[in-house]
């Protein structure tokens with residue numbers, strides 16, 4: 001009997017040692033359809049109407065889906081997002097989703113999540129990684145296409161215009177995915193037209209206050225500009241305040257192209273103060289919950305899930321009937 005007990009002990013120790021030898025990422029958490037899913041969500045901040053709409057969408061969708069949400073707002077700081085992700089790992093949540101403020105600098109913390117067997121979804125913005133397997137998927141917009149749509153609108157708008165078209169750009173947070181891709185998609189589209197020249201580009205950090213401030217600099221230093229391309233509606237609303245304070249008529253003296261589709265921007269489109277609003281939807285909550293549930297049950301998800309989006313412009317005949325935006 002005693003020998004048998006010793007044998008069992010040895011076997012148990014061997015089994016435990018074998019488990020420890022397994023590569024860390026393969027120590028999968030057990031998929032379980034029964035228990036309530038715990039989702040850790042790290043939001044990057046509250047910089048814009050879009051972001052506030054996005055936060056609302058995630059919280060409401062979690063409630064609808066019966067998902068227990070651990071929500072943390074990083075107040076615009078990457079360190080806070082890294083701390084939040086570490087706390088989700090310590091808490092052993094089932095799935096982590098986060099909206100990365102910038103693209104770089106996530107490798108270490110995401111490796112920790114993978115080692116803990118917790119799948120990670122990038123929501124809204126994406127990351128650049130050496131090891132792509134550190135995230136399971138991305139859900140959000142195709143920002144490059146948004147830039148292309150902005151450029152295509154401009155080319156259509158300036159049909160028949162001779163001479164140079166001078167463009168000022170107010171971009172989003174430096175090194176964030178929407179900033180990089182909205183700038184690139186726009187440039188790749190307008191560069192085919194020799195009239196188009198980007199004569200000014202500065203970041204307004206996606207903030208209304210900075211949009212207002214940067215526009216002061218545009219008017220003081222860039223000379224006459226024909227077009228303002230602003231990477232989000234909050235900055236556009238700020239820039240328009242400056243433009244009007246200078247006695248310039250937005251939408252007429254300067255063509256205004258914006259991105260997001262907030263209610264405030266659509267209202268100005270209807271009033272003729274904005275010419276084009278490229279839609280970017282913040283309503284990602286339901287998709288995130290669906291993907292989180294699949295991951296928690298051990299299923300795989302698509303690498304990329306893009307939102308369906310459109311463009312609202314002063315060419316639209318039914319502009320007045322755009323339904324309430326909800327953000």
Ligand code: GYE
Pocket residue numbers: 047048049050051124125178206231232233234259260280
């Ligand atoms: O356009 C802007 C927000 O990442 C798509 O961030 C998002 C952007 C959005 O602050 O308004």
